[in-house]
Amino acid sequence: MNDNSVDISQLALDRTVPDSAPSRGRKWGLRYGIPLAILAGFLILLGAAAGKQWMPRQEVTVLPVLVKRGEVQQTGTPLFQAPGWIEPRPIASSVAALAPGVIDELLVVEGELIEKNQPIARLISIDSELAVEQAEAKKAIREGELARAKAERDAAKIRLHRPAHLQADVADAESQLAKAKTELAKLPFLIAAAEGDLQYAEKTWEGRRDAEGAIAGRLVQQAANAYATAQAIRDELLQREPYLQREIQALENKLKAARERLTLLVEEKRQLEEAEAKVSTSAALLRESVLLLRQANLAMDRSVVRAPMNGRVLRLIASPGSRVMGMDANAGQNSSTVIEMYDPNRLQVRADVRLEDVPMVTRGQGVEVKTASSAAVILGRVLQVTSTASVQKNTLEVKVELLEPPENVRPEMLVTATFLAPESPGGDQGSAEIERLFVPESLLAARDADNGFWVVDEKDQAAFRTVESGQTGADGLMEVVSGLRLTDKLIVSGRDGLKPGMPLTVLGEDRALGFK
DSSP: OOTTOOOGGGGOOOOOOOOOHHHHHHHHIIIIIHHHHHHHHHHHHHHHHHHHHHSOOEEEEEEEOEEEEEEEOOTTOEEEEEEEEEEESSOOEEEEOSSOEEEEEEOOOTTOEEOTTOEEEEEOOHHHHHHHHHHHHHHHHHHHHHHHHHHHHHHHHHHHHSOHHHHHHHHHHHHHHHHHHHHHHHHHHHHHHHHHHHHHHHHHHHHHHHTTTTSOHHHHHHHHHHHHHHHHHHHHHHHHHHHHHHHHHHHHHHHHHHHHHHHHOHHHHHHHHHHHHHHHHHHHHHHHHHHHHHHHHHHHHTTEEEOSSSEEEEEEOOOTTOEEOTTOTTOOTTSSEEEEEEOTTSEEEEEEEEGGGGGGOOTTOEEEEEETTEEEEEEEEEEEEEEEEETTTTEEEEEEEESSOOTTOOTTOEEEEEEEOOOOTTOOOSOEEEEEEEEEGGGOEEETTEEEEEEEOTTSBEEEEEOEEEEEOTTSEEEEEESOOTTOEEEEEOOTTOOTTOBEEEEEEOTTTTOO
């Protein structure tokens, strides 16, 4: 055997597995655990899918979106014509007298152009003139009363801050007290002098009485009289002291009271407060008279009825000699109207549009207006469709604004309005066929301040679609500009309590088209 030969037996793999417990457990886990986990997941998914089928589902009926094909005409192309008449926009203005009275004269005629604040009528104003004069006289009286009250107040202030009259009373009481005290102090001296006079008179009388035979009796009698007089004076002075004491006490009380009045100033304060109250009352009465004068002047000014704006007289309502009620609360409607006027630059046409033409009317749509009084065509645009329909004429009224009304156009003139095709949403000026979606307006719902419709989606679940709506025709069908698709199914019945994602069971289509 060649030494370079290879022993192939050494390349054989040893496939014998050691007999151990951990290897046997791993084998069982791989063999049974993974299949069991897959089976459990499948059962969970199957249960979830079946659960949705077992959940309660709300039953509803549906309605498909209606599709109409129409030709969009070129912008400005005449669509239809409608008769109508011209009227003020929005309405004629009633010019009323603000004060009651009798019309003396009218200053305007029908069809006349007038300016703001221009006089249009005059009322008989003699009563207003007298009321103004009376108010002026009352005002003058109140002014005089106020001036007198102010003068009294100023005097009261002076008496309060500089009470000279009370100081004079105090000084007078002090003077009288001092005089009484002086008299009391002089009394002893007066008594002494009276005693001396009495003694002198007594001696004189005794001397003349002793010499009665040598002198005349008249002299004796005079001496006796002088003695009696001296004695009376002496006796009066002796009795004067208690009277002077009482007089001094009274004067002291009087002086005390005068000083207390000077300190308290009660009467002066009362007089000042009373004077100030009188000033306030007089000032209030003066203000009242001023207001009455203003009211009288206002009534006088309102005796001339003035135009509230620039415009043209439409018709005269009142006439000279007729009575107007002004702003009386018991006045009837139009009982104060003098004229009706309007702004000639703000006119509109009220056109009678046939019901079959109403779906072609849109807000802002162009209109050409022709009338016999104007050779030129008047341009206008649609303002709105009114709620006034005529059963006899089978028409609906449409308001059309006149953009630049000519001078010779007047309200109540008959016109012919030609409604023009509006601009197409895509801006294409040529004719083309488009698909227009219509749904019953009665199915329109509101959710979170948005308007839209409930539909059934491809998963048989409820969904709310917000839409942009167009015009609504006389048949109750509303055009939907955006928000719905041709394949959408509108929910007709069973809409109460719907929520987005709620599972539904469709019972079928509603044959009544959702109308109520």
